[in-house]
Amino acid sequence: MNGRTPYPVDCDGLRFSFEYFPPKNDEMETQLFQTVTALSVFAPAFVTVTYGAGGSTKARSLTTVKRMIGEMEIANTAAHLTCVGAPKAEVDAVIDEFLACGVRHFVALRGDPQGGIGSVYEPFPGGYENAAALVKALRARGDFEISVSAYPEKHPESPDVAADIDMLKRKVDNGATRALTQFFFDNDDFERYLERVRRAGIAIPIVPGILPINNLTQVQKFAGLCGARVPELIVSRLGPIDDQPEERFREAAHIAAEQVADLVRRGVSDFHLYTMNRPQLITAVCELMGYDPEIAPAQPADTERSVRAVARA
Secondary structure, eight states, rough: OTSSSSSSOOOOOEEEEEEEOOOOSSHHHHHHHHHHHHHHHGSOOOOEEEOOOGGGHHHHHHHHIIIIIISSSSTTTEEEOTTTTHHHHHHHHHHHHHTTTTEEEEEEEEETTTOTTTTTTOTTTTSSOOOHHHHHHHHHHHHHHEEEEEEOOOOOOSSHHHHHHHHHHHHTTOOOOOEEEEEEEEHHHHHHHHHHHHHTOOOOOOEEEEEOOOOSHHHHHHHHTOOOOOOOOHHHHHHGGGGOOOHHHHHHHHHHHHHHHHHHHHHEEEEEOOOTTTHHHHHHHHHHTOOSSSSOOOOOOHHHHHHHHHOOO
16 A cells, blocks of 8 residues: 555455354354454455354354344355255255345355365265255355355365366356365465466456464464465464464464465455454454555554554453
């Protein structure tokens, strides 16, 4: 923004969306809705609510979506939906419940194998066999938005990237309108993937998923399970300050803002941020970018004071 932020890129036209997960208890519910309220100042293009494999969080997901659409009036709330561990009739019934509470945007996913990440996936008898089939069923129900997943570093169960892209094309052919990527940290991986996707004739938006790192050890573990890579450069920046919360927070915010700014310079305008139901890092990243639809961008010094404040929160 005219050099007034640490990452001087033009934020005009940028669109951020946020992902939340349903709370497991009353305390987590309070934290979730405080986060949703805090991040609403950034006017997200849409928000999404996750849904456990086999409907393991069905009731909590439905309750969360209903409250966000009804009570909080966030009309652009998208509901995640999976097809693991359930017959078609059960999945269809969940679709009806989401539609009844006002959902007009689904994130259609196969879901993790019932045995957990790393186990062998087997379609549920009488169920939708994969995400492409789920997309087809959703599209038959109406003309609403359907987002799907994409994997710049390859899905861990796929034999190669070509197989991943073939599955994405099947989802698009069945009616998907947008792809949200698994988180990644090397923008060259995303750019190479996007080039291959476009060469395959896939024209829908491919929205990069951005994960600010609250906890390096946890992210490294999760990345290993889902086939993502945490570059050594990031480990070398965060590892030595792991026991310094304020410095670690500031560095994590800068790492994520640097990634977003670089992608903007490469022509990306849409970003999906994984919030982990915590507003502090997301707020810091947006402010470092100078991205605030309602408040004038702060000077760099003001941004640094804001980062220090939320690090202590």
